[in-house]
Amino acid sequence: MAAVIKSQKQFTIPRERRAVLAASAGTRLCRAFAWPAFLCLFLLCPVFVFSAESRALVKFLDESGVELSWEPYLETGRLSFGYQTVSFRVGEPWILLDSEGKIPCEALRKTGGTLLIPETTEKVLREIFFPPRPEGPRIGAIFIDPGHGGKDPGTIGRHTSGEKTLTVSEKDIVLDTALILGGMLKKRFADKQIVFSRTTDVYLTLEERPERAHAVKLQEGEAIIFVSIHANASLNPKARGYEVWYLPSSYRRDLLTEKDVEADNREILPIMNVMLEEEFTQESILLAQNILKGFDACVGSLSENRGLKDESWFVVRKARMPSVLVEIGFVTNPDEAKLLCDRNHLQKIAQAIYTGIDNFVRQFEGKGVFVP
Numbered sequence: 001m002a003a004v005i006k007s008q009k010q011f012t013i014p015r016e017r018r019a020v021l022a023a024s025a026g027t028r029l030c031r032a033f034a035w036p037a038f039l040c041l042f043l044l045c046p047v048f049v050f051s052a053e054s055r056a057l058v059k060f061l062d063e064s065g066v067e068l069s070w071e072p073y074l075e076t077g078r079l080s081f082g083y084q085t086v087s088f089r090v091g092e093p094w095i096l097l098d099s100e101g102k103i104p105c106e107a108l109r110k111t112g113g114t115l116l117i118p119e120t121t122e123k124v125l126r127e128i129f130f131p132p133r134p135e136g137p138r139i140g141a142i143f144i145d146p147g148h149g150g151k152d153p154g155t156i157g158r159h160t161s162g163e164k165t166l167t168v169s170e171k172d173i174v175l176d177t178a179l180i181l182g183g184m185l186k187k188r189f190a191d192k193q194i195v196f197s198r199t200t201d202v203y204l205t206l207e208e209r210p211e212r213a214h215a216v217k218l219q220e221g222e223a224i225i226f227v228s229i230h231a232n233a234s235l236n237p238k239a240r241g242y243e244v245w246y247l248p249s250s251y252r253r254d255l256l257t258e259k260d261v262e263a264d265n266r267e268i269l270p271i272m273n274v275m276l277e278e279e280f281t282q283e284s285i286l287l288a289q290n291i292l293k294g295f296d297a298c299v300g301s302l303s304e305n306r307g308l309k310d311e312s313w314f315v316v317r318k319a320r321m322p323s324v325l326v327e328i329g330f331v332t333n334p335d336e337a338k339l340l341c342d343r344n345h346l347q348k349i350a351q352a353i354y355t356g357i358d359n360f361v362r363q364f365e366g367k368g369v370f371v372p
Contacts, residue, residue, distance in 0.1 A: 053118070053119045054109070054116040054117060054118045054119065055116065055117065055119070055122075056114050056115065056116060056117075057108065057114075057115040057116065057117045058114075058115070060117055060122055060125070064081070064126070064129065064130070065081065065187050065190065066079050066080065066081045066125070066129055067079070067080045067081065068080075074089070075089060075090040075091075075110065076088065076089045076090075077089075077090075077108075077115070079125065079129075081129040081187075081188075084097075084128060084129055085097075086125060086128060086129075088108055090107070090108055090109060090110050090115070091107050091108075091109060092107055093105065093106060093107045094107075095121070095124070095125070097128065103124065105118075105120065105121045105124050106118035106120050106121045107121075108121065130190075137221055137222075137223060137364065137365070138221060138222055138223070138364075138365045139189075139192060139222070139223055139224070139225060139361045139364055139365065140192060140193060140218045140219055140222025140223060140224060141192060141193035141194075141195055141216045141218060141222070141224040141225075142185055142189070142192060142193070142194050142195070142224070142225055142227070142357060143195045143196075143197070143212075143213040143216065143224055143225065143226045143227065143321075144178050144181060144182055144185075144194070144195070144196050144197070144227055144229070145178075145196075145197040145198075145209050145213075145226065145227065145228040145229065146171075146174040146175040146177070146178035146179075146196070146197065146198060146228075146229050147170065147171070147174050147228060147229060147230040147231075148170055148171035148174070148230075149171045149175065149198050149200075149201055149202050149203050149204060150171075150201060150202045150203025150204075151203050152171065152203055153169045153170065153171050154169065154170025154171045154174070154230070154231065155170040155231055155232065155233035155331050155332070156168065156169050156170065156233075156331065157233065157330075157331030157332045157333075157337045159334045159337055159338075161334075166334075166337060166338065166341065168231075168331040168337045168340055168341055169331075170230065170231040170233075170331060171201065172201075173231055173328070173331075173340045173341070173346065174229045174230055174231055174328070175198070175199075175200075175201065176343070176346050177229055177328060177346045177349050177350050177353075178196060178229050178350075179196075179199065180346060180347055180350035181229075181350040181353050181354055182194050182196060184350060184351070184354040185354060185357065188354070188358060189361070193216060195212070195213070195216055197209045197212055197213075209228070210226070213226050213321065214321075223321065223322070223364070224321050225283075225287060225321060225322045225323065225357070225360070226321050226322070226323035226324075227287075227291075227323070227324055227326065227353065227357065228323070228324070228325045228326065229326050229328060229353070230325060230326065230327050230328070231327065231328055231329060231330070231331050231340065232327045232328075232329065232330045232331070232332075233330060233331055233332045234330055234332050234333075235332075236332075237332055237333055237334065238333065239330050239332065239333060240303060240304050240329065240330050240333045240335070240336045241303050241304030241305060241306040241329070241330070241336075242292075242295045242299065242303055242304070242305065242306060242326070242327060242328055242329060242349075242352075243292075243305075243306035243307060243308070243309055243326075243327045244288040244291050244292050244295075244308055244309070244324055244325070244326050244327070245288070245308075245309050245310065245324065245325040245326075245327070246281070246284040246285055246287075246288045246308070246309075246310055246323070246324050246325075247280075247281065247284060247310065247323070248310040280321065280322050280323075283322035283364070284322045284323055284324055285308070286360060286363065287322055287324050287356065287357070287360045288308050288324045289308065290355075290356035290357070290359040290360045290363075291324060291326060291352065291353055291355075291356030291357070291360075292305065292307070292308060292356070293355075293356060293359070294351070294352035294353060294354070294355035294356035294359070295349075295352040295353075295356075297352070297355065298348045298349070298351045298352035298355060299348050299349060299352055302339060302345070302348070303329055303336065303339070306327075326353060328340070328349050329349075
């Protein structure tokens with residue numbers, strides 16, 4: 001029903017970095033980081049004039065994928081990308097970061113109905129929304145595996161109400177969910193590969209799915225995670241809810257072979273395999289925990305939290321990377337089947353998985369190691 005992956009705090013810019021950002025906008029007055037924020041702002045605001053090169057804000061939005069919410073009456077805007085939000089007011093020499101504090105910069109202005117953004121302010125926004133890649137281990141690819149497909153429909157739920165019959169096919173709803181999720185991830189992680197086992201109604205063997213994940217090319221220091229999406233079924237029509245599976249810690253594989261290690265290390269190959277398996281297990285559990293929390297936040301009372309579970313599903317045990325299998329709901333439950341046919345509900349499910357992946361990536365790249 002699902003598969004696994006390798007390799008929460010909301011990201012904010014500390015006072016020290018805000019000072020650096022202000023300096024990059026054309027001032028050095030905040031180098032003394034110990035100055036109170038209000039004093040820095042008082043000193044900086046007068047020095048900003050419309051001196052920099054500017055261009056239409058919409059061009060920046062098109063290039064970056066940043067979204068704008070605009071209030072024409074107040075002439076205020078809210079820029080969003082991932083978890084980061086920045087607010088501004090036309091003509092004011094500052095931007096407001098996540099309702100946390102002002103960063104001095106050249107003001108956005110409006111000419112002939114067109115919003116213009118100074119070049120220096122655009123640089124500040126790019127630094128906020130697209131910070132430099134972290135040093136050390138990072139997630140280079142996210143592999144999404146919508147289960148079943150083609151001649152394999154997966155589980156099927158049929159529910160009759162009066163003269164109408166509702167038929168729910170697992171292969172269809174998990175593909176829809178995966179495509180929505182992929183769109184979110186591509187927008188959030190422009191620097192990462194977002195790869196699918198399938199994007200259409202095609203049949204893949206169980207072996208082909210992890211093989212495609214293993215074929216993804218990674219740079220040195222990069223890891224890949226594997227998320228398989230499935231729907232559940234039960235003889236009990238009242239069974240409902242979501243759950244996330246990972247490979248049992250007791251399951252052992254030969255993740256490394258002699259060709260993967262130098263000759264001098266071959267005698268300790270069994271130890272290396274145990275250590276790598278432990279790493280993958282801990283990272284898989286962390287990923288599963290984050291996705292489950294995402295479901296609680298995004299789906300909540302609409303379904304039921306059935307918890308974390310471990311099982312040696314084929315796609316999970318064959319994925320040599322952190323991996324999880326997500327069961328999004330029961331097609332055999334009449335009420336849940338209706339929800340799973342609702343695109344708005346699938347959007348919530350995709351948001352739940354996205355939130356979990358995003359939090360996991362932040363933890364992994366923030367520490368470079370498993371974070372309990």
